[in-house]
Amino acid sequence: MGERKIRVLVAKPGLDGHDRGAKVVARALRDAGMEVVYTGLHQTPEQVVEAAIQEDVDIIGLSILSGAHMTIFPRICELLKENSAGDIMVIGGGIIPEEDIRELISNGNASAIFTPGTATSEIVDWIREAMREKVSHKEGVS
């Protein structure tokens, strides 16, 4: 299992069509050796969660530029838990003010938020590190 590639779902929930960031990040993660699934646009939280479970991903990256982040992140986390998929990590990016980021992270509705200007290499490193921790945590428990 050590050879398993990190599986990422890049998702565009909500109604806006700004997919530049999502696509650039998806491509950077793929170039970094991860398995990337991109949902395409205008996804409901239900569709995102269904895709995440179906594709058996380790992590979901949500791209939100419509200002709806304070409803979409909690909804997706709630749906993941309802579907016993709470171990799938949720991160995101977009036009999200600092204050909202703090709230999303402290409420456990996001593990990290990357705002405009973030280098894709930083996201790659963050995911790798988070996955290493997750694996060692699991091994520690079992």
Next chain:
Amino acid sequence: MCQNSGLAEISRARQEWEEEVGKLPARQQKFMTVSSVPVKALYTPEDIRDLDYMKDLNFPGSYPYTRGVQKNMYRGRLWTMRQFSGFATAKESNERYRYLLSQGQTGLSVAFDMPTIMGYDSDHPRAFGEVGRVGVAIDSLDDMETLFSQIPLDKITTSMTINAPAAVLWCLYIATAEKQGVPPHKLGGTIQNDILKEYIAQKSWIFPPEPSLRLITDIFAFAAQHVPKWNTVSISGYHIREAGSTAVQELAFTLADGFAYVEAGIAAGLDVDTFAPRLSFFFNSHMDFFEEIAKYRAARRIWARRMKEKYGAKDERSLLMRFHTQTAGCSLTAQQPENNIIRTAYEALAAVLGGTQSLHTNSMDEVLALPTEKAVRIALRTQQIIAEETGVANTIDPLAGSYFVEALTNQMEEECEKYFERIEAFGGVLPAIDAGFFQQEIADAAYRYQQEIEKKERIIVGVNEYVTDEELGIELLKIDPRIEEEQKARVRKVRETRDNIVCANRLEALRQAASGPDNLIPLILDAVRAYATEGEIIQVFRDVFGTYKEKPIF
């Protein structure tokens, strides 16, 4: 052109100079525009040796309009300062509009929220969390009346950024004017109504391309008869650029879309000169100063040449590329946001030197949230300073004749023609969309740009150089989450208080007509007058036309 010494002599001197310069150290390995196009150290008369003043430039207001679409340009009247805005509910946005008009803004530009853009009423489940977030929520005539309350629609012009449901919002505007006692022929303004760039870049589509184009040609025909001062499409490169394209891609794809609308109008049986004069354009202004100026100059020339030579337009107004410009949102940085004021100022200057007809300057905080009133005021003042203090509006097309700018303008035109050939090879714009051609070209350019930043081949101040750890020093606008509930209540009240039998009959008439050949605009107007909601009308079209699905690529 304009040589006192011969080209041979210049060429000899240039070679000597190059040899000398080649020995000097350079601060970068490569010099390129923001679109990754290489830039030479020096441009000389050799670079524009074939330029023919009368044929390629001519005078402002004369074919091919390279130097501007009006004879006197800003000496007669400055560009329209048109700040795009809208948020929360119609009432809040109305207050912002009246504030902007009181501050010397000369035209309105309406931003709608995502549910309105996608054709959902505020109480639709898909609207959850998005009501009034990125623009104003409009569900019915009731909201539109509030939005323009105390704003005389015969005195101002209004631009509405709306595409897939453009016909509905346009009818709402016409019906609001009727209520103010203003007849349609007195209305001036623009609907964006550019569905092709939605499939290509902005991605706010609803229906498949064919019925979408039918709605657009219905608008052309209705406007020509009843709303003659209205710009029926604002053919937009802005979003193509924001999605990551290069300047040339923005130009080529936008013009290709423009020609596709012309062909659709002709195919619908309209004479080109009945609708082409009302086509307008909308471009981005990014950070590369000279590249942008060259882009605008080339745009006018290419449009005029093709409209005349290929589409046989005879009315001079069909040849004029009139355009709005917005500074590049994608060039702004979340880091050190005050720096965005400076970026926007240079971009606005390029737009003015490029001869824009109207301009929106972004606010410094738009990379973080919708702008505050203060940020919007600074953005508007930026335009006023350019207009009143810098002197650049004193003379027309002041960069004409610059070896560099003219060479870049020519290069833009040549590169565009190459893209037209590639699009033609697919069989036109629609098949090229279907093949994912534009989407892939843009995604590749966006990725390359990001890579250049990460490798520091491109420096962005405050992002990958000159970085500080300062706390964000500016205040942000907050949208009250209660607005969604208020707006939901409002649309429900409209549905309860209107005459539901009349409304249902008009929606049914629209449904019948949608599957036939008749012009749909009069029927949409009837429906909105009866307070049918936007979501109800769009649902009728969804039922008849179906919806579009994109193949996601990255």
